[in-house]
Amino acid sequence: MVKEIEKDLCDEKCIHPQSICFIKQNMLDESMVYDLSEMFKAISEPSRIKILHALSRRELCVCDLAEALGMNQSAVSHQLRVLRSARLVKFRKEGKEAWYSLDDDHVVTLMCQGIEHISHLKEK
Amino acid sequence: MVKEIEKDLCDEKCIHPQSICFIKQNMLDESMVYDLSEMFKAISEPSRIKILHALSRRELCVCDLAEALGMNQSAVSHQLRVLRSARLVKFRKEGKEAWYSLDDDHVVTLMCQGIEHISHLKEK
DNA sequence: ATAACATATGCTTATATGTTCATATGTTAT
DNA sequence: ATAACATATGAACATATAAGCATATGTTAT
Structure with a gap:
Protein backbone atom coordinates (compact mmCIF):
# COMPACT_ATOMS: atom_id res chain seq x y z
CA MET A 1 0.00 0.00 0.00
CA VAL A 2 2.69 2.43 0.98
CA LYS A 3 4.68 1.06 -1.93
CA GLU A 4 1.86 1.99 -4.26
CA ILE A 5 1.88 5.59 -3.11
CA GLU A 6 5.62 5.75 -3.47
CA LYS A 7 5.35 4.38 -6.95
CA ASP A 8 2.97 7.19 -7.85
CA LEU A 9 5.10 9.93 -6.44
CA CYS A 10 8.55 8.84 -7.47
CA ASP A 11 10.05 7.74 -10.70
CA GLU A 12 12.52 4.95 -11.22
CA LYS A 13 15.57 7.16 -11.19
CA CYS A 14 15.16 7.80 -7.47
CA ILE A 15 18.06 6.76 -5.41
CA HIS A 16 16.20 6.80 -2.13
CA PRO A 17 12.52 6.72 -3.04
CA GLN A 18 11.31 6.94 0.53
CA SER A 19 13.24 10.13 1.17
CA ILE A 20 11.92 11.65 -1.99
CA CYS A 21 8.34 10.73 -1.25
CA PHE A 22 8.67 12.10 2.24
CA ILE A 23 9.96 15.43 0.98
CA LYS A 24 7.34 15.67 -1.73
CA GLN A 25 4.57 15.06 0.73
CA ASN A 26 5.83 17.76 3.07
CA MET A 27 6.78 20.49 0.67
CA LEU A 28 5.97 24.14 1.20
CA ASP A 29 3.68 25.37 -1.51
CA GLU A 30 5.13 27.66 -4.12
CA SER A 31 3.35 30.79 -2.96
CA MET A 32 4.63 30.34 0.58
CA VAL A 33 8.17 29.91 -0.68
CA TYR A 34 7.75 33.01 -2.79
CA ASP A 35 6.39 35.12 0.06
CA LEU A 36 9.05 33.92 2.48
CA SER A 37 11.67 34.75 -0.07
CA GLU A 38 10.30 38.24 -0.59
CA MET A 39 10.12 38.91 3.12
CA PHE A 40 13.61 37.75 3.93
CA LYS A 41 14.98 39.48 0.88
CA ALA A 42 13.44 42.70 2.12
CA MET B 1 25.10 69.58 27.97
CA VAL B 2 22.83 67.52 25.76
CA LYS B 3 23.05 70.36 23.27
CA GLU B 4 26.83 69.96 23.25
CA ILE B 5 26.60 66.27 22.39
CA GLU B 6 24.12 66.98 19.65
CA LYS B 7 26.39 69.62 18.28
CA ASP B 8 29.18 67.07 18.06
CA LEU B 9 27.11 64.42 16.37
CA CYS B 10 25.10 66.47 13.92
CA ASP B 11 25.96 69.06 11.39
CA GLU B 12 24.03 72.16 10.52
CA LYS B 13 22.18 70.65 7.60
CA CYS B 14 20.09 68.48 9.88
CA ILE B 15 16.45 69.03 9.58
CA HIS B 16 15.60 67.33 12.83
CA PRO B 17 18.87 67.19 14.77
CA GLN B 18 17.39 65.34 17.70
CA SER B 19 16.13 62.51 15.52
CA ILE B 20 19.46 62.23 13.83
CA CYS B 21 21.39 62.20 17.07
CA PHE B 22 19.08 59.60 18.47
CA ILE B 23 19.58 57.33 15.50
CA LYS B 24 23.32 57.80 15.47
CA GLN B 25 23.56 56.91 19.13
CA ASN B 26 21.58 53.74 18.64
CA MET B 27 22.99 52.40 15.42
CA LEU B 28 23.86 48.78 14.85
CA ASP B 29 27.56 48.39 14.26
CA GLU B 30 28.67 47.62 10.73
CA SER B 31 29.72 44.05 11.38
CA MET B 32 26.34 43.21 12.89
CA VAL B 33 24.57 44.69 9.90
CA TYR B 34 26.83 42.69 7.63
CA ASP B 35 26.25 39.40 9.46
CA LEU B 36 22.50 39.94 9.62
CA SER B 37 22.49 40.68 5.95
CA GLU B 38 24.42 37.52 5.13
CA MET B 39 22.19 35.36 7.27
CA PHE B 40 18.91 36.65 5.89
CA LYS B 41 20.29 36.57 2.37
CA ALA B 42 21.11 32.90 2.87
C1' DA C 1 3.51 83.41 -9.83
C1' DT C 2 8.07 82.21 -8.31
C1' DA C 3 11.64 80.29 -5.57
C1' DA C 4 13.13 76.97 -2.29
C1' DC C 5 12.54 72.70 -0.61
C1' DA C 6 11.35 67.44 0.32
C1' DT C 7 10.48 63.46 -1.89
C1' DA C 8 9.72 60.23 -5.78
C1' DT C 9 11.01 58.14 -9.92
C1' DG C 10 12.90 56.89 -14.69
C1' DC C 11 17.12 55.72 -16.66
C1' DT C 12 21.71 53.98 -16.68
C1' DT C 13 25.62 51.65 -15.00
C1' DA C 14 27.98 48.44 -12.13
C1' DT C 15 27.73 44.45 -9.68
C1' DA C 16 25.86 40.28 -7.67
C1' DT C 17 23.79 36.00 -8.14
C1' DG C 18 21.28 31.80 -10.00
C1' DT C 19 21.37 28.40 -13.51
C1' DT C 20 23.24 25.47 -17.00
C1' DC C 21 26.80 23.00 -19.40
C1' DA C 22 30.98 20.70 -19.47
C1' DT C 23 34.23 18.66 -16.92
C1' DA C 24 37.01 17.32 -12.80
C1' DT C 25 37.34 14.60 -8.58
C1' DG C 26 36.62 10.82 -5.94
C1' DT C 27 34.15 6.20 -5.01
C1' DT C 28 32.42 1.53 -5.94
C1' DA C 29 31.91 -2.59 -8.59
C1' DT C 30 33.49 -5.63 -12.19
C1' DA D 1 42.33 -0.98 -14.93
C1' DT D 2 37.84 0.40 -16.46
C1' DA D 3 33.10 1.69 -16.31
C1' DA D 4 29.37 3.68 -13.84
C1' DC D 5 28.08 6.74 -10.64
C1' DA D 6 27.60 10.90 -7.07
C1' DT D 7 29.16 15.20 -6.27
C1' DA D 8 31.78 19.51 -6.93
C1' DT D 9 33.33 23.22 -9.56
C1' DG D 10 34.75 26.56 -13.29
C1' DA D 11 33.03 29.28 -17.10
C1' DA D 12 29.45 31.50 -19.56
C1' DC D 13 25.18 33.54 -19.73
C1' DA D 14 20.89 35.69 -18.11
C1' DT D 15 18.68 38.18 -14.74
C1' DA D 16 18.10 41.03 -10.67
C1' DT D 17 19.15 44.83 -8.04
C1' DA D 18 21.51 48.83 -5.67
C1' DA D 19 23.11 53.39 -6.37
C1' DG D 20 23.70 57.76 -8.68
C1' DC D 21 22.14 61.35 -11.75
C1' DA D 22 18.76 64.14 -13.62
C1' DT D 23 14.37 65.48 -13.36
C1' DA D 24 9.37 65.40 -12.12
C1' DT D 25 5.87 66.17 -8.58
C1' DG D 26 3.95 68.37 -4.93
C1' DT D 27 4.29 71.77 -0.87
C1' DT D 28 5.29 76.12 1.52
C1' DA D 29 6.61 80.86 1.81
C1' DT D 30 7.27 85.25 -0.38
Missing part, protein backbone atom coordinates in the same frame (compact mmCIF):
# COMPACT_ATOMS: atom_id res chain seq x y z
CA ILE A 43 15.32 42.46 5.40
CA SER A 44 18.57 41.14 3.98
CA GLU A 45 19.97 44.28 2.42
CA PRO A 46 22.38 46.27 4.63
CA SER A 47 20.85 49.67 3.96
CA ARG A 48 17.34 48.32 4.49
CA ILE A 49 18.41 46.72 7.75
CA LYS A 50 19.74 50.07 8.91
CA ILE A 51 16.58 51.85 7.86
CA LEU A 52 14.32 49.33 9.59
CA HIS A 53 16.41 49.42 12.73
CA ALA A 54 16.30 53.19 12.82
CA LEU A 55 12.54 53.19 12.27
CA SER A 56 12.10 50.64 15.03
CA ARG A 57 13.14 53.41 17.40
CA ARG A 58 11.02 56.24 16.11
CA GLU A 59 9.18 57.69 13.17
CA LEU A 60 11.59 59.46 10.83
CA CYS A 61 11.53 61.51 7.67
CA VAL A 62 13.47 60.59 4.52
CA CYS A 63 15.93 63.39 4.90
CA ASP A 64 16.80 62.45 8.49
CA LEU A 65 17.33 58.85 7.47
CA ALA A 66 19.63 59.92 4.68
CA GLU A 67 21.66 62.19 6.91
CA ALA A 68 21.89 59.77 9.84
CA LEU A 69 22.72 56.72 7.76
CA GLY A 70 25.12 58.51 5.44
CA MET A 71 23.15 57.65 2.32
CA ASN A 72 21.95 60.02 -0.33
CA GLN A 73 18.32 60.97 -0.56
CA SER A 74 17.66 59.03 -3.72
CA ALA A 75 19.10 55.81 -2.38
CA VAL A 76 16.99 56.07 0.78
CA SER A 77 13.92 56.80 -1.26
CA HIS A 78 14.52 53.82 -3.52
CA GLN A 79 14.94 51.51 -0.55
CA LEU A 80 11.89 52.91 1.18
CA ARG A 81 9.97 52.07 -1.95
CA VAL A 82 11.12 48.47 -1.67
CA LEU A 83 10.13 48.39 2.00
CA ARG A 84 6.79 49.95 1.17
CA SER A 85 5.94 47.36 -1.44
CA ALA A 86 6.94 44.65 1.01
CA ARG A 87 4.49 46.35 3.39
CA LEU A 88 7.15 46.71 6.02
CA VAL A 89 6.87 50.47 6.37
CA LYS A 90 4.11 53.00 6.07
CA PHE A 91 4.26 56.76 5.84
CA ARG A 92 2.27 59.89 6.31
CA LYS A 93 2.80 63.17 4.57
CA GLU A 94 3.20 66.31 6.60
CA GLY A 95 3.70 69.26 4.36
CA LYS A 96 6.82 68.64 2.33
CA GLU A 97 7.99 65.87 4.54
CA ALA A 98 7.20 62.17 4.50
CA TRP A 99 7.34 60.53 7.90
CA TYR A 100 8.02 56.84 7.77
CA SER A 101 7.36 54.25 10.43
CA LEU A 102 7.15 50.50 10.72
CA ASP A 103 4.04 48.89 9.39
CA ASP A 104 4.79 45.56 10.90
CA ASP A 105 6.43 44.98 14.25
CA HIS A 106 6.62 41.30 13.58
CA VAL A 107 9.31 41.66 10.99
CA VAL A 108 11.42 43.73 13.32
CA THR A 109 10.96 40.99 15.88
CA LEU A 110 12.44 38.61 13.34
CA MET A 111 15.31 41.01 12.81
CA CYS A 112 15.94 41.22 16.54
CA GLN A 113 15.98 37.46 16.81
CA GLY A 114 18.56 37.48 14.06
CA ILE A 115 20.60 39.94 16.08
CA GLU A 116 20.39 37.74 19.17
CA HIS A 117 21.37 34.73 17.16
CA ILE A 118 24.44 36.43 15.75
CA SER A 119 25.47 37.89 19.09
CA HIS A 120 25.28 34.38 20.42
CA LEU A 121 27.48 33.02 17.65
CA LYS A 122 30.02 35.76 18.22
CA GLU A 123 30.33 34.97 21.93
CA LYS A 124 31.56 31.50 21.13
CA ILE B 43 17.50 32.12 3.74
CA SER B 44 15.88 34.44 1.22
CA GLU B 45 16.44 32.49 -1.97
CA PRO B 46 13.57 30.23 -3.09
CA SER B 47 15.69 27.19 -3.86
CA ARG B 48 17.62 27.57 -0.63
CA ILE B 49 14.39 27.88 1.31
CA LYS B 50 13.18 24.64 -0.23
CA ILE B 51 16.45 22.91 0.52
CA LEU B 52 16.50 24.06 4.13
CA HIS B 53 12.88 23.12 4.62
CA ALA B 54 13.50 19.65 3.22
CA LEU B 55 16.56 19.20 5.39
CA SER B 56 14.61 20.30 8.43
CA ARG B 57 12.69 17.05 8.09
CA ARG B 58 15.54 14.64 7.55
CA GLU B 59 19.07 14.15 6.37
CA LEU B 60 19.21 13.95 2.56
CA CYS B 61 21.69 13.38 -0.20
CA VAL B 62 22.28 15.80 -3.07
CA CYS B 63 20.68 13.58 -5.62
CA ASP B 64 17.48 13.14 -3.61
CA LEU B 65 17.23 16.87 -3.09
CA ALA B 66 17.62 17.45 -6.80
CA GLU B 67 14.99 14.89 -7.69
CA ALA B 68 12.49 15.93 -5.05
CA LEU B 69 12.81 19.66 -5.64
CA GLY B 70 12.95 19.41 -9.41
CA MET B 71 16.32 21.10 -9.67
CA ASN B 72 19.34 19.80 -11.49
CA GLN B 73 22.22 18.34 -9.56
CA SER B 74 24.58 21.18 -10.27
CA ALA B 75 22.17 23.86 -9.10
CA VAL B 76 21.57 21.99 -5.86
CA SER B 77 25.27 21.55 -5.34
CA HIS B 78 25.94 25.23 -5.90
CA GLN B 79 23.26 26.24 -3.43
CA LEU B 80 24.49 23.73 -0.88
CA ARG B 81 27.86 25.37 -1.18
CA VAL B 82 26.28 28.72 -0.31
CA LEU B 83 24.50 27.16 2.64
CA ARG B 84 27.69 25.49 3.75
CA SER B 85 29.67 28.70 3.75
CA ALA B 86 26.87 30.35 5.70
CA ARG B 87 27.28 27.44 8.12
CA LEU B 88 23.64 26.53 7.82
CA VAL B 89 24.19 22.97 6.68
CA LYS B 90 26.78 20.30 7.28
CA PHE B 91 27.41 17.04 5.49
CA ARG B 92 29.03 13.69 5.80
CA LYS B 93 30.34 11.53 3.00
CA GLU B 94 29.18 7.97 2.71
CA GLY B 95 30.78 6.31 -0.26
CA LYS B 96 29.77 8.22 -3.35
CA GLU B 97 27.01 10.05 -1.57
CA ALA B 98 27.06 13.26 0.44
CA TRP B 99 24.41 13.40 3.14
CA TYR B 100 23.42 16.88 4.14
CA SER B 101 21.70 18.03 7.30
CA LEU B 102 21.07 21.26 9.15
CA ASP B 103 23.94 22.68 11.09
CA ASP B 104 21.87 25.25 12.84
CA ASP B 105 18.35 24.72 14.10
CA HIS B 106 18.09 28.33 15.07
CA VAL B 107 17.95 29.54 11.52
CA VAL B 108 15.19 27.12 10.68
CA THR B 109 13.35 28.44 13.70
CA LEU B 110 13.59 31.87 12.11
CA MET B 111 12.27 30.42 8.88
CA CYS B 112 9.35 28.84 10.66
CA GLN B 113 8.50 32.10 12.34
CA GLY B 114 8.50 33.64 8.92
CA ILE B 115 6.08 30.98 7.77
CA GLU B 116 3.79 31.65 10.72
CA HIS B 117 3.93 35.34 10.04
CA ILE B 118 2.96 34.92 6.42
CA SER B 119 0.21 32.44 7.18
CA HIS B 120 -1.12 35.03 9.57
CA LEU B 121 -1.09 37.74 6.92
CA LYS B 122 -2.84 35.47 4.46
CA GLU B 123 -5.68 34.74 6.85
CA LYS B 124 -6.59 38.40 6.93
Whole structure:
Protein backbone atom coordinates (compact mmCIF):
# COMPACT_ATOMS: atom_id res chain seq x y z
CA MET A 1 0.00 0.00 0.00
CA VAL A 2 2.69 2.43 0.98
CA LYS A 3 4.68 1.06 -1.93
CA GLU A 4 1.86 1.99 -4.26
CA ILE A 5 1.88 5.59 -3.11
CA GLU A 6 5.62 5.75 -3.47
CA LYS A 7 5.35 4.38 -6.95
CA ASP A 8 2.97 7.19 -7.85
CA LEU A 9 5.10 9.93 -6.44
CA CYS A 10 8.55 8.84 -7.47
CA ASP A 11 10.05 7.74 -10.70
CA GLU A 12 12.52 4.95 -11.22
CA LYS A 13 15.57 7.16 -11.19
CA CYS A 14 15.16 7.80 -7.47
CA ILE A 15 18.06 6.76 -5.41
CA HIS A 16 16.20 6.80 -2.13
CA PRO A 17 12.52 6.72 -3.04
CA GLN A 18 11.31 6.94 0.53
CA SER A 19 13.24 10.13 1.17
CA ILE A 20 11.92 11.65 -1.99
CA CYS A 21 8.34 10.73 -1.25
CA PHE A 22 8.67 12.10 2.24
CA ILE A 23 9.96 15.43 0.98
CA LYS A 24 7.34 15.67 -1.73
CA GLN A 25 4.57 15.06 0.73
CA ASN A 26 5.83 17.76 3.07
CA MET A 27 6.78 20.49 0.67
CA LEU A 28 5.97 24.14 1.20
CA ASP A 29 3.68 25.37 -1.51
CA GLU A 30 5.13 27.66 -4.12
CA SER A 31 3.35 30.79 -2.96
CA MET A 32 4.63 30.34 0.58
CA VAL A 33 8.17 29.91 -0.68
CA TYR A 34 7.75 33.01 -2.79
CA ASP A 35 6.39 35.12 0.06
CA LEU A 36 9.05 33.92 2.48
CA SER A 37 11.67 34.75 -0.07
CA GLU A 38 10.30 38.24 -0.59
CA MET A 39 10.12 38.91 3.12
CA PHE A 40 13.61 37.75 3.93
CA LYS A 41 14.98 39.48 0.88
CA ALA A 42 13.44 42.70 2.12
CA ILE A 43 15.32 42.46 5.40
CA SER A 44 18.57 41.14 3.98
CA GLU A 45 19.97 44.28 2.42
CA PRO A 46 22.38 46.27 4.63
CA SER A 47 20.85 49.67 3.96
CA ARG A 48 17.34 48.32 4.49
CA ILE A 49 18.41 46.72 7.75
CA LYS A 50 19.74 50.07 8.91
CA ILE A 51 16.58 51.85 7.86
CA LEU A 52 14.32 49.33 9.59
CA HIS A 53 16.41 49.42 12.73
CA ALA A 54 16.30 53.19 12.82
CA LEU A 55 12.54 53.19 12.27
CA SER A 56 12.10 50.64 15.03
CA ARG A 57 13.14 53.41 17.40
CA ARG A 58 11.02 56.24 16.11
CA GLU A 59 9.18 57.69 13.17
CA LEU A 60 11.59 59.46 10.83
CA CYS A 61 11.53 61.51 7.67
CA VAL A 62 13.47 60.59 4.52
CA CYS A 63 15.93 63.39 4.90
CA ASP A 64 16.80 62.45 8.49
CA LEU A 65 17.33 58.85 7.47
CA ALA A 66 19.63 59.92 4.68
CA GLU A 67 21.66 62.19 6.91
CA ALA A 68 21.89 59.77 9.84
CA LEU A 69 22.72 56.72 7.76
CA GLY A 70 25.12 58.51 5.44
CA MET A 71 23.15 57.65 2.32
CA ASN A 72 21.95 60.02 -0.33
CA GLN A 73 18.32 60.97 -0.56
CA SER A 74 17.66 59.03 -3.72
CA ALA A 75 19.10 55.81 -2.38
CA VAL A 76 16.99 56.07 0.78
CA SER A 77 13.92 56.80 -1.26
CA HIS A 78 14.52 53.82 -3.52
CA GLN A 79 14.94 51.51 -0.55
CA LEU A 80 11.89 52.91 1.18
CA ARG A 81 9.97 52.07 -1.95
CA VAL A 82 11.12 48.47 -1.67
CA LEU A 83 10.13 48.39 2.00
CA ARG A 84 6.79 49.95 1.17
CA SER A 85 5.94 47.36 -1.44
CA ALA A 86 6.94 44.65 1.01
CA ARG A 87 4.49 46.35 3.39
CA LEU A 88 7.15 46.71 6.02
CA VAL A 89 6.87 50.47 6.37
CA LYS A 90 4.11 53.00 6.07
CA PHE A 91 4.26 56.76 5.84
CA ARG A 92 2.27 59.89 6.31
CA LYS A 93 2.80 63.17 4.57
CA GLU A 94 3.20 66.31 6.60
CA GLY A 95 3.70 69.26 4.36
CA LYS A 96 6.82 68.64 2.33
CA GLU A 97 7.99 65.87 4.54
CA ALA A 98 7.20 62.17 4.50
CA TRP A 99 7.34 60.53 7.90
CA TYR A 100 8.02 56.84 7.77
CA SER A 101 7.36 54.25 10.43
CA LEU A 102 7.15 50.50 10.72
CA ASP A 103 4.04 48.89 9.39
CA ASP A 104 4.79 45.56 10.90
CA ASP A 105 6.43 44.98 14.25
CA HIS A 106 6.62 41.30 13.58
CA VAL A 107 9.31 41.66 10.99
CA VAL A 108 11.42 43.73 13.32
CA THR A 109 10.96 40.99 15.88
CA LEU A 110 12.44 38.61 13.34
CA MET A 111 15.31 41.01 12.81
CA CYS A 112 15.94 41.22 16.54
CA GLN A 113 15.98 37.46 16.81
CA GLY A 114 18.56 37.48 14.06
CA ILE A 115 20.60 39.94 16.08
CA GLU A 116 20.39 37.74 19.17
CA HIS A 117 21.37 34.73 17.16
CA ILE A 118 24.44 36.43 15.75
CA SER A 119 25.47 37.89 19.09
CA HIS A 120 25.28 34.38 20.42
CA LEU A 121 27.48 33.02 17.65
CA LYS A 122 30.02 35.76 18.22
CA GLU A 123 30.33 34.97 21.93
CA LYS A 124 31.56 31.50 21.13
CA MET B 1 25.10 69.58 27.97
CA VAL B 2 22.83 67.52 25.76
CA LYS B 3 23.05 70.36 23.27
CA GLU B 4 26.83 69.96 23.25
CA ILE B 5 26.60 66.27 22.39
CA GLU B 6 24.12 66.98 19.65
CA LYS B 7 26.39 69.62 18.28
CA ASP B 8 29.18 67.07 18.06
CA LEU B 9 27.11 64.42 16.37
CA CYS B 10 25.10 66.47 13.92
CA ASP B 11 25.96 69.06 11.39
CA GLU B 12 24.03 72.16 10.52
CA LYS B 13 22.18 70.65 7.60
CA CYS B 14 20.09 68.48 9.88
CA ILE B 15 16.45 69.03 9.58
CA HIS B 16 15.60 67.33 12.83
CA PRO B 17 18.87 67.19 14.77
CA GLN B 18 17.39 65.34 17.70
CA SER B 19 16.13 62.51 15.52
CA ILE B 20 19.46 62.23 13.83
CA CYS B 21 21.39 62.20 17.07
CA PHE B 22 19.08 59.60 18.47
CA ILE B 23 19.58 57.33 15.50
CA LYS B 24 23.32 57.80 15.47
CA GLN B 25 23.56 56.91 19.13
CA ASN B 26 21.58 53.74 18.64
CA MET B 27 22.99 52.40 15.42
CA LEU B 28 23.86 48.78 14.85
CA ASP B 29 27.56 48.39 14.26
CA GLU B 30 28.67 47.62 10.73
CA SER B 31 29.72 44.05 11.38
CA MET B 32 26.34 43.21 12.89
CA VAL B 33 24.57 44.69 9.90
CA TYR B 34 26.83 42.69 7.63
CA ASP B 35 26.25 39.40 9.46
CA LEU B 36 22.50 39.94 9.62
CA SER B 37 22.49 40.68 5.95
CA GLU B 38 24.42 37.52 5.13
CA MET B 39 22.19 35.36 7.27
CA PHE B 40 18.91 36.65 5.89
CA LYS B 41 20.29 36.57 2.37
CA ALA B 42 21.11 32.90 2.87
CA ILE B 43 17.50 32.12 3.74
CA SER B 44 15.88 34.44 1.22
CA GLU B 45 16.44 32.49 -1.97
CA PRO B 46 13.57 30.23 -3.09
CA SER B 47 15.69 27.19 -3.86
CA ARG B 48 17.62 27.57 -0.63
CA ILE B 49 14.39 27.88 1.31
CA LYS B 50 13.18 24.64 -0.23
CA ILE B 51 16.45 22.91 0.52
CA LEU B 52 16.50 24.06 4.13
CA HIS B 53 12.88 23.12 4.62
CA ALA B 54 13.50 19.65 3.22
CA LEU B 55 16.56 19.20 5.39
CA SER B 56 14.61 20.30 8.43
CA ARG B 57 12.69 17.05 8.09
CA ARG B 58 15.54 14.64 7.55
CA GLU B 59 19.07 14.15 6.37
CA LEU B 60 19.21 13.95 2.56
CA CYS B 61 21.69 13.38 -0.20
CA VAL B 62 22.28 15.80 -3.07
CA CYS B 63 20.68 13.58 -5.62
CA ASP B 64 17.48 13.14 -3.61
CA LEU B 65 17.23 16.87 -3.09
CA ALA B 66 17.62 17.45 -6.80
CA GLU B 67 14.99 14.89 -7.69
CA ALA B 68 12.49 15.93 -5.05
CA LEU B 69 12.81 19.66 -5.64
CA GLY B 70 12.95 19.41 -9.41
CA MET B 71 16.32 21.10 -9.67
CA ASN B 72 19.34 19.80 -11.49
CA GLN B 73 22.22 18.34 -9.56
CA SER B 74 24.58 21.18 -10.27
CA ALA B 75 22.17 23.86 -9.10
CA VAL B 76 21.57 21.99 -5.86
CA SER B 77 25.27 21.55 -5.34
CA HIS B 78 25.94 25.23 -5.90
CA GLN B 79 23.26 26.24 -3.43
CA LEU B 80 24.49 23.73 -0.88
CA ARG B 81 27.86 25.37 -1.18
CA VAL B 82 26.28 28.72 -0.31
CA LEU B 83 24.50 27.16 2.64
CA ARG B 84 27.69 25.49 3.75
CA SER B 85 29.67 28.70 3.75
CA ALA B 86 26.87 30.35 5.70
CA ARG B 87 27.28 27.44 8.12
CA LEU B 88 23.64 26.53 7.82
CA VAL B 89 24.19 22.97 6.68
CA LYS B 90 26.78 20.30 7.28
CA PHE B 91 27.41 17.04 5.49
CA ARG B 92 29.03 13.69 5.80
CA LYS B 93 30.34 11.53 3.00
CA GLU B 94 29.18 7.97 2.71
CA GLY B 95 30.78 6.31 -0.26
CA LYS B 96 29.77 8.22 -3.35
CA GLU B 97 27.01 10.05 -1.57
CA ALA B 98 27.06 13.26 0.44
CA TRP B 99 24.41 13.40 3.14
CA TYR B 100 23.42 16.88 4.14
CA SER B 101 21.70 18.03 7.30
CA LEU B 102 21.07 21.26 9.15
CA ASP B 103 23.94 22.68 11.09
CA ASP B 104 21.87 25.25 12.84
CA ASP B 105 18.35 24.72 14.10
CA HIS B 106 18.09 28.33 15.07
CA VAL B 107 17.95 29.54 11.52
CA VAL B 108 15.19 27.12 10.68
CA THR B 109 13.35 28.44 13.70
CA LEU B 110 13.59 31.87 12.11
CA MET B 111 12.27 30.42 8.88
CA CYS B 112 9.35 28.84 10.66
CA GLN B 113 8.50 32.10 12.34
CA GLY B 114 8.50 33.64 8.92
CA ILE B 115 6.08 30.98 7.77
CA GLU B 116 3.79 31.65 10.72
CA HIS B 117 3.93 35.34 10.04
CA ILE B 118 2.96 34.92 6.42
CA SER B 119 0.21 32.44 7.18
CA HIS B 120 -1.12 35.03 9.57
CA LEU B 121 -1.09 37.74 6.92
CA LYS B 122 -2.84 35.47 4.46
CA GLU B 123 -5.68 34.74 6.85
CA LYS B 124 -6.59 38.40 6.93
C1' DA C 1 3.51 83.41 -9.83
C1' DT C 2 8.07 82.21 -8.31
C1' DA C 3 11.64 80.29 -5.57
C1' DA C 4 13.13 76.97 -2.29
C1' DC C 5 12.54 72.70 -0.61
C1' DA C 6 11.35 67.44 0.32
C1' DT C 7 10.48 63.46 -1.89
C1' DA C 8 9.72 60.23 -5.78
C1' DT C 9 11.01 58.14 -9.92
C1' DG C 10 12.90 56.89 -14.69
C1' DC C 11 17.12 55.72 -16.66
C1' DT C 12 21.71 53.98 -16.68
C1' DT C 13 25.62 51.65 -15.00
C1' DA C 14 27.98 48.44 -12.13
C1' DT C 15 27.73 44.45 -9.68
C1' DA C 16 25.86 40.28 -7.67
C1' DT C 17 23.79 36.00 -8.14
C1' DG C 18 21.28 31.80 -10.00
C1' DT C 19 21.37 28.40 -13.51
C1' DT C 20 23.24 25.47 -17.00
C1' DC C 21 26.80 23.00 -19.40
C1' DA C 22 30.98 20.70 -19.47
C1' DT C 23 34.23 18.66 -16.92
C1' DA C 24 37.01 17.32 -12.80
C1' DT C 25 37.34 14.60 -8.58
C1' DG C 26 36.62 10.82 -5.94
C1' DT C 27 34.15 6.20 -5.01
C1' DT C 28 32.42 1.53 -5.94
C1' DA C 29 31.91 -2.59 -8.59
C1' DT C 30 33.49 -5.63 -12.19
C1' DA D 1 42.33 -0.98 -14.93
C1' DT D 2 37.84 0.40 -16.46
C1' DA D 3 33.10 1.69 -16.31
C1' DA D 4 29.37 3.68 -13.84
C1' DC D 5 28.08 6.74 -10.64
C1' DA D 6 27.60 10.90 -7.07
C1' DT D 7 29.16 15.20 -6.27
C1' DA D 8 31.78 19.51 -6.93
C1' DT D 9 33.33 23.22 -9.56
C1' DG D 10 34.75 26.56 -13.29
C1' DA D 11 33.03 29.28 -17.10
C1' DA D 12 29.45 31.50 -19.56
C1' DC D 13 25.18 33.54 -19.73
C1' DA D 14 20.89 35.69 -18.11
C1' DT D 15 18.68 38.18 -14.74
C1' DA D 16 18.10 41.03 -10.67
C1' DT D 17 19.15 44.83 -8.04
C1' DA D 18 21.51 48.83 -5.67
C1' DA D 19 23.11 53.39 -6.37
C1' DG D 20 23.70 57.76 -8.68
C1' DC D 21 22.14 61.35 -11.75
C1' DA D 22 18.76 64.14 -13.62
C1' DT D 23 14.37 65.48 -13.36
C1' DA D 24 9.37 65.40 -12.12
C1' DT D 25 5.87 66.17 -8.58
C1' DG D 26 3.95 68.37 -4.93
C1' DT D 27 4.29 71.77 -0.87
C1' DT D 28 5.29 76.12 1.52
C1' DA D 29 6.61 80.86 1.81
C1' DT D 30 7.27 85.25 -0.38
